[in-house]
Amino acid sequence: MRPEEDVMATVAELMEANLLQVFNERDDERRAKAIAATYAPDVEFADPEGVATGHAELNAKARGLxxxxxxxxxxxxxxxxxxxxxxxxxxxxxxxxxxxxxxGIDIALVEDGVIKKLYTMLLPG
Structure with a gap:
């Protein structure tokens, strides 16, 4: 695998982990472990309701949803x-x-093998 293919695989894996291992995970302990592995400590998550910063706020957002x-x-x-x-x-x-x-759609900026910024947009209809 070429280096850029490896980065692309990592970004794809992070996007899938974001959706399925974090926002789809109802178990608090498993979700917290996935958050630690998927996002930068100072991750910024922006959606139409506002911005959550850091692991704890992101975890609270996922749990609330x-x-x-x-x-x-x-x-x-x-x-x-x-x-x-x-x-x-x-x-x-x-x-x-x-x-x-x-x-909706999620768009993420990945730095150093983790999601640094995550933007969620809802689709009409």
């Missing part, structure tokens, strides 16, 4: 797209086995 939506799950809405140190992943959120209630 899951607590207000029992039975809902996140799932990829397409493949991870990578451009150097940027990752993009479309996602969907809704009751397991049912059509999604919400769709």
């Amino acid at each position: 899951l607590e207000q939506s029992p039975g809902f799950v996140f799932a990829p809405g397409g493949p991870v797209l990578v451009n150097h140190d940027l990752g993009h992943l479309a996602w969907q959120f809704g009751p397991e086995g049912a059509p999604p209630v919400v769709r």
Whole structure:
């Protein structure tokens, strides 16, 4: 594997971990371990509701989303797209086995093998 392919694989793995091991994880201990492995300590997560900074605020954000939506799950809405140190992943959120209630995209800036900045945008409709 060429060095740039290795970086692309890492970005793709981080994007999948962000969605499935962090925002889709209801167990606090497993989610905290995934956060430590996936994000920089001073990560900035921005969504339409505001900005969360650091592991603790990101963890609280993920927990809050899951607590207000029992039975809902996140799932990829397409493949991870990578451009150097940027990752993009479309996602969907809704009751397991049912059509999604919400769709969005995550865009992440990766530095030193972890997500440094994460932006979430909701898609209309």
